[in-house]
Amino acid sequence: MYKVNDNYLKLPGSYLFSTIAKKVAAYSQEHPDRSIIRLGIGDVTQPLAPAIIDALHKAVDEMGHAETFHGYAPDLGYEFLRSAIVKGDYQSRGVELSVDEIFVSDGAKCDSGNIQEIFSLDNKIAVCDPVYPVYVDTNVMAGRTGKYNAEKEMFEGVIYMPCVEENGFAPELPEETPDLIYLCFPNNPTGSAITRDQLQTWVDYANRVGAVIIYDAAYEAYISEEEVPHTIYECEGAKTCAIELKSFSKNAGFTGTRLGYTVVPKELKQGDVSLNALWARRHGTKFNGAPYIVQRAGEAVYSEEGKEQLKKQVAYYMKNAKTIYEGLKSAGYSVSGGINAPYIWLKTPDGMTSWEFFDYLLEKANVVGTPGSGFGPHGEGYFRLTAFGSYENTVAAIDRIKALS
């Protein structure tokens, strides 16, 4: 008789965003006259930039003619996109990478979930708390953790690194030595960033203890401060200890178009075994390439017009971030994030739990955010608002929240 992968049974019930959706649906049904503003899920709202639309149209036309039709894309990505990435995201920052260290995919969620496959189940992972849930859940599914402790809201066998107000929402080096360290900066959900020097400490640590850092830089485009690194490879020695994940979702609005990439440097080796070769093997076996038209759209992100248009798009969202940050601050809330990231992390008032504040905001202001506790136990007492709404909705939401105090 067959057996299921019972690691899946360790995962606690409902997914955060489906619980939110259910609560919002129930509220709207009871109050059909209320207009609800959603600043919860981290999805973009601005349309694709004109340079990207042009590239898509052109590529679609090419697909309609035998001479320019494209079938299966190369597993690891088209050369035109991989070299645009090398030039646009790395050479421009003084980092030398070769095209075959870039692996194009359909987004960072899959990559951040799949990357653990090339590591032994004996490895111990360390994650920030609160955390983007994919890192933990995919390791649970693979069997790299123990059981879920419902009281502590933590999995056994995982090193949780608290990111709280006292440490500026930046993890400290763990007491127990991990093998795989997941870091995400600028951070989802806290919106915090770390400096180049802080990241260098992690790189030095990983090289010293023989750990690999899986560095999720999905929000890199939102960095505004000079001392915040845009890529982990700005740190010395990162090529021997770090894998970097990137997404086109937040810098270019590809949440529905789907494109991302992973960097696995050739210098990253365990003895004679190259992680670059392992990831190439995995990618080639299990992935059949991102669509040609989408890769052409991705190439347009690096064109002069594309860069100019996307700078404006990021600035639009960051204006929202500022509106939320300053509005809440003036209303007496304790807020962080929003400077190098499109997320604002606020402390719930009057000792409310994250979910109590969610209900309060939904009922009294008709504004939807995300309870911090959904990202891990150290998120309790916090709440996340995103800057990805329209400017008008953002202003209206903050006015409504201010009117409550």
Ligand SMILES: Cc1ncc(COP(=O)(O)O)c(C=O)c1O
């Ligand atoms: C930290 C982080 N990594 C990765 C992703 C997923 O990105 P993608 O749309 O490329 O799958 C998200 C999406 O919200 C995210 O917050």
